[in-house]
Amino acid sequence: MTESLTLPLPERLARVPFLAEALLLAIAAAMFFLLPYSLGFLTRVLILMVLVLSIDLLLGFAGIATLGQAAMYGAGAYAAGLFAIHVWADPLAGLVVGAAAGAALALLSGLVLMRAQGLTLIMLTIAVAQICMEIANKARGVTGGSDGLRGIRMDPVLGLFEFDFIGQTGYWYALAVLAAVFLLLRLVTRSAFGLSLRGIHDSPARMTAIGTPVYGRRVAAYALAGAIAGIAGALTAQVTQLVSPEVFAFTLSAEALIMLVLGGTGRLIGGIIGVAIFMTVHHTAAAHDPFNWLFVIGAMVLGVVFFVPGGLVSLPARLRGLMGRAL
Amino acid sequence: MQGLCVRGLNKSFGGLTVALDIDFDLPPGARKALIGPNGAGKSTFANLVTGILAPSSGTITFDGQDIGHLREAARVRRGIAKTFQITTLFRSMTVRENLRLPILQRDGRATGLWRRSDSDRGVEEEVTALLEQFRLAPLGDLPVSQLAYGQQRLVEMALTLALRPRVLILDEPAAGVPSSESPLIIEAIERLPQDLAVLIIEHDMDLVFRIARQIVVLVAGRILTEGSPAEISRDPKVRELYLGGAHV
């Protein structure tokens, strides 16, 4: 207690629990009032954050590389959409269905995928998403094919908050779900299970040597991340009220991974920051130059990979380290 | 028969035979050393016993039960543990986390999803006791990658002991440890539970003679001879091997 009082201010701030999270929540609330006509875009940003968090659980904690998280995202989107149309239009029930669909697909494919490593694994994750897209395109009777799944009408959230035309409810709803997912992952990554995922990340050989069934643990992580990606997909379906086969697109998986690397892996908050920065650049740069904005992103990613390997979240600590050495 | 029992074990990598008809017993309480020149197949033998490698032929039983079909992790859960010749730690974790994880796994609690991994008093006390045993207490909260190599060797051993194994195989535990710290290793080995079966692979003969009550000499994958330290040090074949060769 007394020791922490003698620390310099930045260090003391870093120890306040949930300070960064509270700050981000405040920013998210402010955005609602600052950009009242971009709520659709802002909601998309929040949903991407949920998706990127699911990838961080895999890559940042368990060391499982994937370029196919859109598979589970898309599965969640279609499941939630179909559920709303044919069964029950309650949003929260839809989220549960989306999570279940994402988890089921991840579990099923994970039983095969988690036997593979490295490049083989990455190729397989891409393949699964491509197969899903193919199925969504072909199964016109169920999915509406390339026209997409239409006619999703959601009931009010909790029976109270009607989805409105400008997306106000959608925004707060997505923000609440993001906060819940973040807290859940915070708990899970600090748990014994989370520690064992970090163990697999560091050394599968040592994990086996302490008696861990590494394959099973990887499958469990993949399924859990699949459930969270499924929630992200379900959110999209509910908020935009449309699901097209593009939910399985490779570019979505790849961009989500880039956002995560940009912000920093293995920290949860890094993914949030990565999405915010990527989407801000996308939004502003694309408005100025719709063709070349990717160069800006490319340069940023290169800069991060070469100069701040821990991602942008690690920038403050790094600068402090540099200044400390210079003094 | 109690303990570990190996019969007719063979292993070759392509044309290279690294284990040839090995018969080997390690009853509870044993203190055996496995010595032999570089490349004799000592580490390979340890890998065969722990299930990291599959033998070409032969049987391995533990307390009379065949464990040859069990995977490595399953053998560890039965109580057969090994330290690595090449230090293999959880490099992004602190020293405490490196010790906490095997304890949680051993107790079957490494799948708990909600409680913080450091919230169990009993586990934390055990971690602290291990840290103190290896004089690592002040370093507990440092990333293990920041420790000196000798200290990392100590963590390697503490981590394996945290599993409370019934058979412990130490693959060159003192290699690379500065002589100022090697007494810690010896002390730790001497303080191991009496009924634990210990096999130590080591080039350092001082250490071998301090600890081993039985020595097995392996040359080119074959057991050359086996006996008490006194017998082995008198054995002309062994003398030739060690005094005649460059290696001591």
Ligand SMILES: Nc1ncnc2c1ncn2[C@@H]1O[C@H](COP(=O)(O)OP(=O)(O)OP(=O)(O)O)[C@@H](O)[C@H]1O
């Ligand atoms: N996976 C492998 N594939 C092919 N050859 C191997 C493999 N592992 C070990 N070898 C070879 O098998 C022989 C025995 O190796 P091993 O590591 O068991 O020797 P060792 O007795 O432990 O030696 P040291 O004292 O140097 O540790 C060596 O010639 C080594 O090159």
Ligand SMILES: [Mg+2]
């Ligand atoms: Mg060896």
